[in-house]
Amino acid sequence: MRVTAVAGAAGALVLGTVGYTAYGAAEAAWTGKPYPVADPAAVARHLDARTQTVYEALALRPEATPAPDHRGDDGITARIYGACSARGLSHLLESMNDTGADQPRTAALRARFTLTGVTRPEWEEAVGRARQSLTAQGWTVASSDESAPVPSLTLTPPDTGPGSLAESASLRFDPAYHTLEVSAGSECASYPDGTAVDQEGRPADLPTGTAPTRPPGR
Structure with missing residues (x-):
């Protein structure tokens, strides 16, 4: 018994x-697997600093100056639509819609500025300097299309910032307008409890992105 x-x-x-x-x-x-959690303001400041690091590596001449932001895409932006899909079977039916389902209180952040007055030869020299300088500091090339009509280069830094988020920095040259875009973006992250949001659910009170503030290294 x-x-x-x-x-x-x-x-x-x-x-x-x-x-x-x-x-x-x-x-x-x-x-579903939860998104990492990170303070959006801290992430924004970190990405903004990344763009300054990449700008210094370009070592452009002083005549390359910030371009007017006609499209409203420069500065700090938070993508909440079509960027951070809702996870888990609880959102299965929503994900079958054409627009899909977005994870609440979650965004992918980006910092970007655009420089004008850059010629194609100057781009080729500058992107070569940036590639050499940044890879020597431990950055890795994620993608490169430098011979395309609108060439670009994307690199991944050797370390992470707030929330240990995956991130990358990109350079893109538009020969039609002689502009060079410098940007840094992170993966999607949820906001900590207590983070203020706007009416659409984007994090509020994000810092303002900065165009180049340091003299070129050239």
């Missing part, structure tokens, strides 16, 4: 453990 009781208790414990594990797995599948 005693052996039977012990075996029964052990069996109940195993079944309970299996049941709890199965419940945990089901809950994780239902809610």
